[in-house]
Amino acid sequence: MNGEYAIDVHGLSKSFGHKRVVNGLSLRVEKGEIYGFLGPNGSGKTTSIRMLCGLLTPDEGSGTCLGFDVRTQSAEIKKQVGYMTQRFSFYEDLSIRENLDFVARLYAMPNRRQTVQAGMEELGLADRANQLAGTLSGGWKQRLALAACMLHRPRLLLLDEPTAGVDPKARRDFWDEIHRLAGQGISVLVSTHYMDEAARCHRLAYIAYGNLLASGMPEELVARSGLVSFVVKDDSPALADRLRQLPGVQQVVAMGNLYSVSGRDGALIEDGLASLSDLQFERAETGLEQVFIQLMENVQDAAP
Amino acid sequence: MKFPLAWHRLWAIVLKEFVQMRRDRITFAMMVGIPVMQLILFGFAINTDPKRLPTVVFDASQSAYSRSFVASLENSGYYDVLTPPDSVADARQAMAIGEVQFIVSIPPDFSRQLVRGEKPVILLEADASDPSATGNAISALNNLNQSALQHDLKGPLAPLGSAPPPFEIRVQRNYNPEGITQYNIVPGLMGTILTMTMIMMTGMAMTRELERGTLENLLAFPVHPLEVMIGKILPYIMVGYIQVTVILVAAYFLFDVPIAGSLILLLACVLVFLAANLTVGMMFSTIAKSQLQAMQMTFFFFLPSMLLSGFMFPFRGMPHWAQVIGEGLPLTHFLRIVRGIMLKGNGWAETWPNVWPLLVFMTVVMLIGFKRYRKTLD
Numbered sequence: 001m002n003g004e005y006a007i008d009v010h011g012l013s014k015s016f017g018h019k020r021v022v023n024g025l026s027l028r029v030e031k032g033e034i035y036g037f038l039g040p041n042g043s044g045k046t047t048s049i050r051m052l053c054g055l056l057t058p059d060e061g062s063g064t065c066l067g068f069d070v071r072t073q074s075a076e077i078k079k080q081v082g083y084m085t086q087r088f089s090f091y092e093d094l095s096i097r098e099n100l101d102f103v104a105r106l107y108a109m110p111n112r113r114q115t116v117q118a119g120m121e122e123l124g125l126a127d128r129a130n131q132l133a134g135t136l137s138g139g140w141k142q143r144l145a146l147a148a149c150m151l152h153r154p155r156l157l158l159l160d161e162p163t164a165g166v167d168p169k170a171r172r173d174f175w176d177e178i179h180r181l182a183g184q185g186i187s188v189l190v191s192t193h194y195m196d197e198a199a200r201c202h203r204l205a206y207i208a209y210g211n212l213l214a215s216g217m218p219e220e221l222v223a224r225s226g227l228v229s230f231v232v233k234d235d236s237p238a239l240a241d242r243l244r245q246l247p248g249v250q251q252v253v254a255m256g257n258l259y260s261v262s263g264r265d266g267a268l269i270e271d272g273l274a275s276l277s278d279l280q281f282e283r284a285e286t287g288l289e290q291v292f293i294q295l296m297e298n299v300q301d302a303a304p
Numbered sequence: 305m306k307f308p309l310a311w312h313r314l315w316a317i318v319l320k321e322f323v324q325m326r327r328d329r330i331t332f333a334m335m336v337g338i339p340v341m342q343l344i345l346f347g348f349a350i351n352t353d354p355k356r357l358p359t360v361v362f363d364a365s366q367s368a369y370s371r372s373f374v375a376s377l378e379n380s381g382y383y384d385v386l387t388p389p390d391s392v393a394d395a396r397q398a399m400a401i402g403e404v405q406f407i408v409s410i411p412p413d414f415s416r417q418l419v420r421g422e423k424p425v426i427l428l429e430a431d432a433s434d435p436s437a438t439g440n441a442i443s444a445l446n447n448l449n450q451s452a453l454q455h456d457l458k459g460p461l462a463p464l465g466s467a468p469p470p471f472e473i474r475v476q477r478n479y480n481p482e483g484i485t486q487y488n489i490v491p492g493l494m495g496t497i498l499t500m501t502m503i504m505m506t507g508m509a510m511t512r513e514l515e516r517g518t519l520e521n522l523l524a525f526p527v528h529p530l531e532v533m534i535g536k537i538l539p540y541i542m543v544g545y546i547q548v549t550v551i552l553v554a555a556y557f558l559f560d561v562p563i564a565g566s567l568i569l570l571l572a573c574v575l576v577f578l579a580a581n582l583t584v585g586m587m588f589s590t591i592a593k594s595q596l597q598a599m600q601m602t603f604f605f606f607l608p609s610m611l612l613s614g615f616m617f618p619f620r621g622m623p624h625w626a627q628v629i630g631e632g633l634p635l636t637h638f639l640r641i642v643r644g645i646m647l648k649g650n651g652w653a654e655t656w657p658n659v660w661p662l663l664v665f666m667t668v669v670m671l672i673g674f675k676r677y678r679k680t681l682d
Contacts, residue, residue: 055523078526089521106525 006031006156006187007052009063009070013210014047014056021047023210024061029156029189029203034182036201037191038292044210045191046086049158052189053083066156079107082149086160088141092134096125096144099133100151107152115151123147123177139170146177157181159190163197175200195289204288206295213295218288225291228266230273232259233280246272250297251290262290330593334600345626346611353440354621356384357405360395365414369456373410373426373471376452382441396429399478400654402640405431405438405620418453418470419461425472432477433647434488437618445473479564479647487562490555491642492615495635497551498544498574499581499609500602505543506585507598509536515594529677537582544578545571555646564649573641576659580634580666587673609635637661 007029014022022044029035039045050056052065054074062069068076090099100116109115120126123143128136133144142162149157157178163171175197178188182202190201198204198218205215214221227250232243235257243252243261248268253260261281263269273281325332359377363370377383383406389395398404407429411417417424428445430438449469457470480487513519522532548571555561563570584605585598592598610616612629613636619627630636637658644650644658 053524055520075526078524081524083521083524085517085520085524087517087520089517089519091518092516103525106527 004031005029005064006033007035007063007065007189009052009061009065011061012048012051012058012063012070013060014044014051014058021210022051022058022207025207025210025212027063027189027205027212027215029187031187032182032185033202034178034188034190034200036198036204037189037207038193038198038204039191039207040296043208045207046160048207049083049160049189049191052077053081053158054078055083079152080155082152082154082157084145084149084157084159084162086164088133088145090133090141090144090148093132095130095132096120096136097129099144100148103148103151109152119147119151122150139166142166142170142174146174150181155186157186157188157190159188161191161193163192163194171197195287195292198288206292208296208299211299213299221291222286222288225286225294226264227262227286227290227294228264228269229260229262229284229286229290230269230281231284232261232273233257234259242276243273246276248272251293253290260284260290262286328594330597331600334597334604338600338604342607345608349612349622349626349629350617351621351623352436352617354437354618355381355441357382357438357441357620358403359383359385359406359408360388360398360404361385361408361410362388362392362395363410364412365410367415369415369418369453370410372456373448373452374408376448377408380441380444380448382444397654399429399431400644400648400650401657402431402644406441414471421470423468423470423472425474427474427476429476429478431479432481432483433479433643434614434618435480435483435485436488437620438477439483442475445475449473486559487647488643490551490559490561491646492639494548494551494555494642495577495613495638496606496610496615497547498578498638499635500606501547502540502544502578502581503585503588503605504599504602505540506536506582507588507592507602508595509540510586510589511592511595511598529674533586533673533677537579537586540582540585541575541578544582545574548574561646563646565645565651569652569655570642570645573638573645573655573659576662576666577634577638577641580662580669583666583669583673584634587669587676590673590676609633612636614639631661632665634662634665 005028007027010026012022012025013020025044025048027035027048037045037048047056051058052070054070054077057071062071064070065077066080068080070077091102094102097116097120100119101112104112104116117126120129123146125140125143125147128140133141136144146159146162159178163174166174171194178190179200182188190197192198201218203215203217204221206213206221214224216224232239235254239259240252240254243249243259246261246269248263248265249261249272250263251261261269261273266283273279361374361377363374374385378385386404389398392407392409395404395407399407409427409429411424411426414424414426428442430442432438449471453470477483510519513522552563556563585602588598588601588605592601608629612622612626613619613633614630615635619630619636622630640658641650641655644654648654
């Protein structure tokens with residue numbers, strides 16, 4: 001079964017001091033799949049990814065990454081995994097070409113020059129080949145990082161919040177690139193805070209406080225949450241509190257000149273909204289954001 | 305015009321600095337602890353007036369007079385008379401290695417000439433490669449020929465005891481006859497400059513990766529820690545050799561320091577010394593959490609290297625415990641090697657006793673550094 005999954009781990013745990021950062025994480029990522037890794041800040045996403053690529057040794061748990069044991073074969077894993085760190089961690093005092101050259105040499109790539117050139121062209125970096133990495137803007141840095149972790153043709157990409165602080169156009173380009181790679185059979189595990197990005201994943205996992213709360217395909221997660229949402233076309237500031245006090249309403253989000261209201265019991269909410277005079281509202285699709293906020297709130301309620 | 309400084313803003317910055325200082329405990333401890341430690345260490349260790357210097361006496365005369373002279377040498381406090389080796393040649397070899405500072409030769413007919421008033425000559429050969437180490441001992445000889453035999457020359461010989469002195473002490477300053485300080489300092493500077501720059505540069509090398517966040521990436525690559533360590537050391541060996549070349553050229557042409565021994569041997573020893581220092585730098589960089597800390601550690605290592613190695617102050621002037629510390633420092637051995645080769649013309653045989661300690665030092669430090677190198681981020 002090692003042949004079927006790019007990542008197959010169960011019960012991974014890691015503590016720093018007394019703090020348990022990851023608690024019994026189990027994940028299965030199929031080959032060629034884009035697996036979204038979501039969760040609030042400090043939920044253990046980075047630690048999990050670091051355990052998968054051998055940068056951290058798990059305290060408990062076991063499993064395989066590309067068929068190699070995450071505990072004992074981290075050297076093998078490193079050779080076939082491309083890891084993109086959350087913080088830009090290439091050399092700012094080296095140019096794009098020099099950075100990629102360095103990486104290509106580390107992986108002993110044959111035809112290094114061509115590989116580097118091709119890697120740069122693939123991501124549109126060729127025009128800036130001699131620009132120092134430190135002078136690049138966020139979007140370009142992230143492209144360089146992607147080019148670098150793709151250079152050795154890894155079978156699995158581990159991307160830790162690759163698009164944090166990157167403009168929407170660059171993000172979209174980045175995701176097009178990821179889908180293209182997945183189309184070539186490369187598996188991708190990507191952590192993100194952006195819901196539009198989550199929606200572009202084949203499968204999602206949501207973790208909070210080190211625990212895996214939910215996983216599945218995006219539409220599955222939405223359906224499973226049982227949330228029903230409405231859009232209220234009104235932007236008077238006083239309305240928010242009144243909406244929150246309606247029976248059955250769990251979330252009220254002000255969005256520009258309308259409100260999004262959601263809760264489990266659709267009929268109850270609909271009655272409540274109707275009881276407010278002169279209110280224009282209609283049913284809307286529930287987004288992943290509402291689903292995850294609900295998950296978060298449930299955890300907080302459950303926590304002692 | 306309005307006064308541009310406002311107390312509340314100034315105070316805000318002062319407070320913030322204090323908070324940051326408190327957070328960086330190691331730096332703070334080093335700022336407070338190191339001066340105290342060094343004050344005590346160096347305050348007691350440094351002595352510019354070295355006494356009890358190892359001396360070998362070849363007394364061919366074996367007379368009461370010559371024994372009195374040797375006794376007065378010892379009584380001066382500057383000379384520690386050791387059992388002499390078999391031959392003068394052996395003694396010179398010991399001087400080349402640096403085990404013997406003075407060789408005293410008393411002629412066979414010393415007492416006969418003395419009694420006849422012929423003013424015999426006692427030869428004192430000094431290892432003058434470090435003029436400051438021998439200076440006081442030699443000046444203590446000044447009145448020795450006058451006073452040494454005061455008690456022995458009695459009765460009919462009493463007139464010999466008064467001026468002019470009954471015998472002559474001829475001082476021969478080996479290796480540095482004119483007592484030129486540069487001869488000693490310039491080769492020594494090579495060692496200190498290399499220590500300083502090599503440790504600092506490599507010390508920063510690894511911490512820079514940590515500080516700039518590139519370490520996480522480096523660790524994610526399939527690269528062996530030894531490859532990282534050696535790969536980071538090699539470029540600095542080249543830098544070290546550039547420095548050595550500059551210093552040697554300056555020493556030879558600018559300061560007229562002779563290069564008595566083999567240049568190849570010298571350059572080979574430089575390699576060992578460079579490697580020893582670079583491993584120290586690497587070890588520091590595996591411990592330090594920031595470049596600032598690596599810098600502080602460098603100074604922590606550099607100061608004793610400079611003060612306890614015999615570079616600034618005579619090694620033999622220090623108390624025994626300080627000499628033990630000094631023996632543990634690579635610079636101490638390197639100074640002996642460089643001065644030996646450049647001034648004394650030492651060959652491999654005389655150099656080896658100071659090369660192996662460097663190798664031992666390097667191995668130990670490398671093992672520590674290798675153990676501490678982070679393969680993971682745990």
